[in-house]
Amino acid sequence: MRADIQVGATFPDYDLPDHTGVKRRLSFLQGRDPMILMLGRGVYCPKDRQQLMELVRFSAQCDVGFTRIVTITTDNLILSNDLRLGVGAHWPFLHDPERIIQQDLGIQEYTDPHNNPMIPYTFVLEPGLRIFKLYNGYWYWGRPSTAELHQDLRDITRRIRPDYQIDTPEMRAKWDRGEKEDFYPYGQSMRQVFIRMAGAVAQFDDPEAGER
Template sequence: MRPDVVPGARFPDYVLPDHTKARRRLSDLQGDQLMIVVLTRGFFCPKDRQHMLELVRFHPQFVVGYTQLVTITTDDWHTTNNYRQQTSAPWPFLYDEERAVQKDLDIKEYTDTSHDVMIPHTIVLGRGLEVFRVYNGYYYWGRPSMAELHADLRDLGQRTYRDWDITRPDLRGKWQAGDKSDFYPYGDDAISMDRLMLQMAGAVDRYAGDAGKV
């Protein structure tokens, strides 16, 4: 992983086609929520499939926890769809046959002489694609457990949401006074409840800009 992808840095805002061939921008997929980006070897790897199955089981908790999930693979479009369907993953899978992400992040798995793949990584992101934690999954146990992701997202949530502890007297007083500025999604950065429900459903806006760059 290139040395500037560290906690506090901004993860690159890649634009790649998804499993429907629509080009998607990571920041659009994220919206105002937290995010997990999974960089995977691809469908052929049993370790990757097993970890994906764990994420599938955990996914309903991502939804209610206001957290988006996206997988990036070097598989082709057809294999990407097989990967997504056969793991029952409901989130977007982006495919990168040109290895743009692999090259940009310097994560080519040079020990694999049969496949030109990425070293698997799991990236935990705060709002604005801010890197919180990077897990190197070259070995299976380097990947985060769901308990570790839960702990990471708890820490991120505490840093992100000003109303994390609404039992605080000052917050109660603000709410009773009609000041909702510190309350998500009602405050200064308020989004409509309709928009929030769309985000929770994964129905985020598709990137419609110039598709020429990553």
């Protein structure tokens, strides 16, 4: 792994085609929310499928917890969709058959020259693609359990949501004064909140451009 990819650093804002063939930037998919980013081997790997099936079960909690999930593999468009549909995932799958990420991050799994995958990593990202935690999943037990992800996301949410504890006199006073900027959705439209909860990527607004 490249030396600068560590906790506290900003993960590169890669721009790759999704499962519909449309190029998407990671920052666009993340928006203003935490994100679980899974870099996988691909459709042939049973460890990836097992992790994805656990994430499918966990994803309902991510939806109501305002957390995004993205998976990236070195599969092509067809195989990426085979994997996504096969495990029942509803979040974006980006594909990188040219191995841009593998080469840029220095994570070639050199022990498998036949498939030439990435070493599977899972990143938990704060808003702004800031790395909160990373897990090396070369061995399956190196991958995060859903309990670990729950704890990571609790810690992130406590840090980034000013209304994490609304039962303080200060927060109640702000609400009573009509100062709603520190309360979810922090001035965003509920339309976009629900679009992101539904995973309707084609309708996402660019978080840097404001609502169109």
